[in-house]
Amino acid sequence: KNEVEQSPQNLTAQEGEFITINCSYSVGISALHWLQQHPGGGIVSLFMLSSGKKKHGRLIATINIQEKHSSLHITASHPRDSAVYICAVRLGPIQGAQKLVFGQGTRLTINP
């Protein structure tokens, strides 16, 4: 069993829909990252969370440390949001080298 599980693996929606991607993990973590990988392959960091909720534009990320669960929400989705969204958990102390363990990603397709 993977230490980091994402669901769904694939998601297709219509433009404007509210999107939720889930991430569950089984280990103690110091933080959780959400990343976006565009069709061209580049990986961009969206959020780093250790508690609560963060919002950037139409993206919202939440984390529940007790339940070992995080969600990424996209409001008013747009075709340019089509990408693979990757959850990664950070193991080890805040100081020092970060080791990230990654989920397999959720492929999101937004149709116009």
Added chain:
Amino acid sequence: DAGITQSPRHKVTETGTPVTLRCHQTENHRYMYWYRQDPGHGLRLIHYSYGVKDTDKGEVSDGYSVSRSKTEDFLLTLESATSSQTSVYFCAIRATSGPPDEQFFGPGTRLTVL
């Protein structure tokens, strides 16, 4: 992009040949990482570095070695490439100079071992 470049961006090689991938950063970050990305596995850590000449293994380090002789360069070497090492390789740095504390990724190198 935190000034990260990778070279080459694409490489095709034959089984048994040595291959070196280079990661170069321009912002003097201490921590650097090599990952590989494969379908069905996601990103997995190969090796990482926490300073010049300071490196350690990740979860999939067999068949790989690394070197970091100066802050800006982190080299990944496949001493004798195998077909199982066909993958996309990403270099990353950890930016600790200010919030947010996050990793920035290079553009990736697509390696094919025939």
